[in-house]
Amino acid sequence: MVTPFISVRNLHKWYSSVHALKGVNLNVFPGEVCGLVGDNGAGKSTLIKILSGVHRPDRGEIWMGGRQVKITSPKAAMKLGIETIYQDNSVVPTMSIARNMFLGREPLRFAISGLGLLNHQHMRDEAMQAIGDVDLHVRSPDALLSELSGGQRQGVAIARAMHFKSRVLILDEPTNHLSVKETAKVLGFVRSLPAQGVTGILISHNLHHVFESCDRIVAMARGEIVFDKPVGETNVDEVSDAL
């Protein structure tokens, strides 16, 4: 049996009186793309917010590569190689591509206790490089994110995740506001993750998207996992019924 890359064990989360996660167990194996589906309020977002360090679980354990880990902040998640792309708030629209690319992880020319002068040239060069690597073309690294289309914005977020050598890429409804063409491009990218040695978790409302780009489908309802099968052994109707 392969050791799961990420293993979530008996995870609980309460939001005041709402029991958002009721003992979730989930294994994600290395080199697979796991599709996470479910209705609004099923607990998908809570689960990935815990994995990306935005929220902390009230009970339960998270293991990575056979070791128990504590994900106490977004920084801690990133250190473990977990990068997350949200549907519409991964990037800051009023800032340039280069500044977004290195937000929170700026290359500095010198620093005193973590604060220091930005290395602008390095940021601009690396940003262009990273964007080229995910096959995106933009005018300049100084262009503001608000000048870009929705697809290009997601492209910048994806380029950032890849640039920082993510080992697990979580995509939370990444195609929500995108055109058909841009959606196809993002899904194509998700499909290519295993070939790049990255494990993926795709959260989506759209079952067809999940079938198109994932290896395994996990469905959540009312804070629990209610369905978990490889894509080859199931079909859209069966998953719909489970929900």
Place this chain on the structure above:
Amino acid sequence: MRKLFRVYLEKPELAGIALLVLLTVIFEIRSDGVFLSAENLRGMLGLLPEVGLVSIGVTVLMICGEFDLSVGSMFALMPVSVALMTNQGIPFIPAMLLGLAIAAAVGFANGFITLTFNIPSFITTLGMLFIVRSLTVVITGGFPPLLSGDLPIGVFTQFVGPGGMIRTSFIWFVVLAVIAGAMLGSTNFGNWIRATGGLFDAAAAMGVPVWRVKMICFVMCSMLAGFGGTIQVFRLGAPLPSIGDGLELQAVAAAVIGGTALTGGVGTVLGAVVGALLIRVIDNGLVLSQVDANWFKCAVGALTIFAVVANSWLRWTARRIKVEG
């Protein structure tokens, strides 16, 4: 043309600079060359640092996505406290440091209350506006304390340079503005300020310490306001508990005229300086053009509205060109 719009999106203070040039030319002509005379510039640059420092603090805080209406009251509290402390025999430098510490404490309270209870900073600092003003009047007992004549206030107000052209306050202002500008534009902390105000959730999700960033901006804003007020009191020689009344809105106007967006994330320190300078230019230019000085507030108000309309139109147009191009 297209290029111009593109540059504008990256440099929102450009509209303010264009207005500044335009008004300078108009006032220079209307005043028969008095406006740009050495004597007039000397007076104008002597006044600029006081409101200018407040504008810088307010601008940086607005970029961070928060607001401070208590700066006008802080503008009075710090100098009055410093005057009272020196009268009690506390030496000048410790008194100044304690005054700055009081300003920092008020900024901290603003930030702490706003962030802890998750309420709009507009409300927190509106309350603080009244509280701090009231405290200022109470500690003076209603009478302005005397400013002891042997304080080394020349460090902040003396005329220096060739022909005594500028006051030392202007040097303080330039140095602090350069530091603030460099912080905002060229450090990772500046990047965090812009991101926190631009899209809070995105900044938090990228591991930016958003809580600390906002707190520091609140504290800096309050300290700059206190310092600006102290300079004004040293220049006037009288710690009036009423100074700075209404200044908070002038500082916001300066920020907005300089291209700062009320929604956060957009703005520059240069814009704050340009905005503050524009207000001074209007004040002074109207007098020199022999217009009734009561038109001053009307002009500042009109300019504020005009600047915001112009800015949102420019932003909209620039974006539309982007989409089409």
